Amino acid sequence: MATPERFRRLWETLLPVGRDPAGGWVRYSWSEADLACRRWFAEQAAARDLVLETDRNGNLFAWWGDPRAPDAVVTGSHLDSVPHGGAYDGPLGVVSALLAVDVLRERGVRPRRPVAVAVFTEEEGSRFGVACLGSRLLTGAIDPDHVRTLRDLDGVSLAGAMAAAGVAPEGIGPDPERLARIGAFVELHIEQGRRLVELDAPVGVASAIWPHGRWRMDITGEGNHAGTTRMSDRRDPMLTAAYAVLAANKEARLRGCHATVGRIEVTPNATNAVPASVVAWLDARAPDRAALEALVEAVRVRVRERAGRDGTTVTMTAESVTPPVEFDAGLRDRLSGLLGAPVLPTAAGHDAGVLAAHVPAAMLFVRNPTGVSHAPGEAATDEDCAAGVAALADVLAELAG
Numbered sequence: 010m011a012t013p014e015r016f017r018r019l020w021e022t023l024l025p026v027g028r029d030p031a032g033g034w035v036r037y038s039w040s041e042a043d044l045a046c047r048r049w050f051a052e053q054a055a056a057r058d059l060v061l062e063t064d065r066n067g068n069l070f071a072w073w074g075d076p077r078a079p080d081a082v083v084t085g086s087h088l089d090s091v092p093h094g095g096a097y098d099g100p101l102g103v104v105s106a107l108l109a110v111d112v113l114r115e116r117g118v119r120p121r122r123p124v125a126v127a128v129f130t131e132e133e134g135s136r137f138g139v140a141c142l143g144s145r146l147l148t149g150a151i152d153p154d155h156v157r158t159l160r161d162l163d164g165v166s167l168a169g170a171m172a173a174a175g176v177a178p179e180g181i182g183p184d185p186e187r188l189a190r191i192g193a194f195v196e197l198h199i200e201q202g203r204r205l206v207e208l209d210a211p212v213g214v215a216s217a218i219w220p221h222g223r224w225r226m227d228i229t230g231e232g233n234h235a236g237t238t239r240m241s242d243r244r245d246p247m248l249t250a251a252y253a254v255l256a257a258n259k260e261a262r263l264r265g266c267h268a269t270v271g272r273i274e275v276t277p278n279a280t281n282a283v284p285a286s287v288v289a290w291l292d293a294r295a296p297d298r299a300a301l302e303a304l305v306e307a308v309r310v311r312v313r314e315r316a317g318r319d320g321t322t323v324t325m326t327a328e329s330v331t332p333p334v335e336f337d338a339g340l341r342d343r344l345s346g347l348l349g350a351p352v353l354p355t356a357a358g359h360d361a362g363v364l365a366a367h368v369p370a371a372m373l374f375v376r377n378p379t380g381v382s383h384a385p386g387e388a389a390t391d392e393d394c395a396a397g398v399a400a401l402a403d404v405l406a407e408l409a410g
């Protein structure tokens with residue numbers, strides 16, 4: 010049975026991995042912490058006699074049933090994190106999937122379809138910049154030659170990081186044969202908001218994901234002395250970046266969208282120097298594709314115009330753009346009926362959203378009392394997590410049992 014105590018016992022075996030003294034969890038893909046998460050997953054798979062596979066993109070699959078058989082029911086999420094993120098975003102879906110397998114076995118369920126627990130690589134894009142990297146590669150949504158050249162902040166390429174972890178980077182890319190064997194994908198995830206609190210429900214079913222993306226703004230000016238350079242002589246890229254932050258916020262508010270500049274890099278990053286250049290990342294999300302395009306275009310126009318006044322130059326490059334996702338309506342209705350759970354949309358990206366373009370996909374959300382996510386304040390009670398496990402077990406039994 011899915012109990013809070015059982016959830017807690019397994020949860021605590023993963024909890025210390027990547028916990029950062031400065032707060033939250035730091036589990037970047039292919040880092041020491043990520044490798045420890047992968048070892049943890051391998052141990053959990055072995056303890057359950059699940060057959061572990063690492064696919065050519067570094068995604069992990071632990072199989073209950075024949076990995077070669079068609080029409081598999083796959084469930085899972087990711088173990089990587091944003092910088093100093095919360096505990097639940099990603100790991101809750103993996104831990105719940107393992108526990109759901111335990112519950113089904115105890116119930117004596119013998120699946121007609123193979124079941125797999127999956128862990129996708131670099132869902133957050135925190136190291137190499139592209140969100141849902143593992144699922145995008147698997148589904149062919151991104152060019153592997155481009156991906157091999159992606160570099161982290163220390164200049165390490167994705168190819169180098171994978172090779173150092175013992176996974177051949179030459180093999181990354183679309184895996185149509187594997188994808189064709191997935192008959193359905195269900196991702197359980199912490200809710201990243203408070204809708205389930207408002208609805209007084211421990212578990213919900215996803216309806217859709219807002220289109221969203223990341224744009225890198227490279228702003229170049231002229232490095233100079235902070236004390237001696239006359240204000241009128243400056244070409245300060247920080248002014249353009251500051252304006253970009255405000256413009257993004259204003260345009261998003263006016264349009265009922267979301268826009269954030271949460272990351273900025275300043276060169277040379279000296280207190281007594283006018284910066285030479287600034288890189289700022291825009292994260293933009295909107296209810297529909299046209300609104301997203303209009304939002305990003307409005308920010309682009311405003312920032313260009315401001316750069317003209319600042320004597321700087323700006324280029325805006327899309328790093329990853331995700332189209333809107335409508336989850337499979339049949340599956341959504343079947344699951345919400347089965348669970349008696351409310352249906353809600355989200356503006357967060359997920360591997361389930363990437364897979365949804367290829368296989369019937371669904372998501373379950375577990376109530377988050379703080380509503381906080383991508384920060385250490387992310388929360389769930391063990392009771393709600395146990396309810397999530399029970400719901401996922403019911404879903405797997407319905408689909409595969």
Ligand code: GLV
Pocket residue numbers: 132133140356357358359
């Ligand atoms: C993923 O968590 C995202 O929406 O950024």
Ligand code: MN
Pocket residue numbers: 098133383
């Ligand atoms: Mn996330």
Ligand code: MN
Pocket residue numbers: 087098099132198359
């Ligand atoms: Mn996530």
